[in-house]
Amino acid sequence: MGHLIVHDATLRDGQHAVQHQLDVPQLRAYAQAASAAGVPVVEVGHGNGLGASSHQIGYARLDDTTMLETVRQALTGSTRMGVFMAPGWGTGADIRQAASCGAQVVRVAAHCTEANVMRRHLGIVRELGLEAQAVLLMSHMTGAERLAEECQRAASYGAQAVGIMDSAGHYLPADVTARIGAIVAAVDVPVIFHGHNNLSMAVANSVAAVGAGARVIDACARGFGAGAGNTSLEALVAVLHRMGHETGIALPALLRAADVAHEQLMDAPPVIDSVSVASGLAGVFSGFKPRVLDAARAAGVDPLEVFTELGRRQIVAGQEDLIDEVARSLRAAA
Template sequence: MTSTPGTARDVLLYDPTLRDGHHAVRHQLAAGPLRAYAQAADAARIPVVEIGHGNGLGASSLQIGRALLSDDAMLATVRDALTHSKMGVFMVPGWGTSADLRNAAARGADVARIGTHCTEADVGERHLNLLRELGVEAHGVLLMSHMASPAQLADQCALMADWGAQAVGIMDSAGHYLPADVSARISAITAAVDVPVIFHGHNNLGMAVANSIAAVTAGATVIDGCARGVGAGAGNTQLEVLAAVLHRLGYATGVCFKSLLHAADIAQEVLMPHPPTIDSVSLVSGLAGVFSGFKRPVVDIAQREQVDPVDLFFALGARGIVAGQEDLVLETALRLKDTP
């Protein structure tokens, strides 16, 4: 069912600042900053605060970056800081395992998202089933969703709902969408499922808030946002701006806006060296449709191999590279280097 501005339909704000924001600092957040932001988010009554390595449970590795803290340490720190907000976790099968989900549940995770490539929802079937057995709220999200059609995404979301997902949706992992793209996809998904629909935006083209509003208008009721927009690449939908715009449009979120602004100030002070910006490389990442988390390795490898990072991003986009294929960044850079 679609909605029009002013209906005051509830929108649940889901906050992955302490997970997606890890990308912006090479997964090096310490316990003090994690605790400080979690307490501020809890005071703002943000419904769900997500925690973990940028790529989720079990992802800390040499290939994509070692986190400063273990999953257990992060979970314990944030769990102790939350009184009102639920604690969320994220896992991509292959980086994380069923054992990681069991451990997160034992350490107090209330919500767990299983992320799969946009056409491979079946990879998460047993994990969604396990979450229901564990009594953890199960969400299914499709990554790099711009690589699939609205009909394909709707079919994949319907499967996840059949497997026990209590909310399903899409991530604009590359920040590639425009509002019409989002509207078409969310409309197709909401027509195919009877569970809440999720949208997670990135800001590579400066469209994250507009795309999130398009998602709400098309029927999504769970919208992601990060304080000050911190996140991979050009960052995520800026949570406090999203809340303000939703309020202007008449939607109810239940958050305390003044406390949310304080949480955003805390985030800028303790979580990030500087707020995210749409620089040239992030912009090209969005145009090329490449995962925003590839920004740092692309910049590092381009500098080392003396190739243009803009050319490298477009070459990666042409190859359809997805998260988990970080080894192809160097291979692609070497190909560019050898091309006359």
């Protein structure tokens, strides 16, 4: 079987679980452990990426430069440092600064039907000589054909890998197979899949993605991430190795890195609770969970109903201010 690249988002997507408050010793400890295991790419930053630290979605404990310099210094061997940016939060200047801090892989993200906003930023990444990747967020909100078209567009802008994020943990394996299969047939670059675990499907969905031709799979140690968390890195790698796939990762060392994450990064590992399941079924971004719980409590309404209404309105990351409005409208209707 072919070689797969496992992209470790623990120090970026995991930030959602701790309100973006990871500090320098935590970043350094996990980066060293992941690098010792031979993880190919360690992604770091605010949970929403470069330039995203703000009142609207949460201030990070550290600025982007401090985070990137800390992790870059901690990585050894062939492990590369990755960053994530979404136009509107991050800018071209943020990408250039990340490059100066040693970033080697840059993920440019956009809503699943808006790859056109990536053009300028992907061009900047290529100009800097870094690896340019493109990912479509909330990808369950459109079908396989449209996702394939958007990924084709991103590849035409210079993306050297393209793919989708199951931002709400909404997919079942058949959904993933159809979408990844369509994208693989449409592009000539590696295809990415990023899973979330709201319905306990993250590893199964990642395996389905590999079966459909994806070659870059995202995961986080102990599933560290918003809500029910992300695909469990150590479980995924164990499954892939058992299936005969090559990842270049030393599993015993990766299990030690997962222990470091458990002991030093998180208050408690992610769990699939009722709110997480409701979020996955409704197709709502997992990172909304703390804000939904606070808004529901303040309005005296059921958070499950808030998630259902957010899903009906197709609210996406960046529209956090609407959560309070939805909770209040449910209270008024009651």
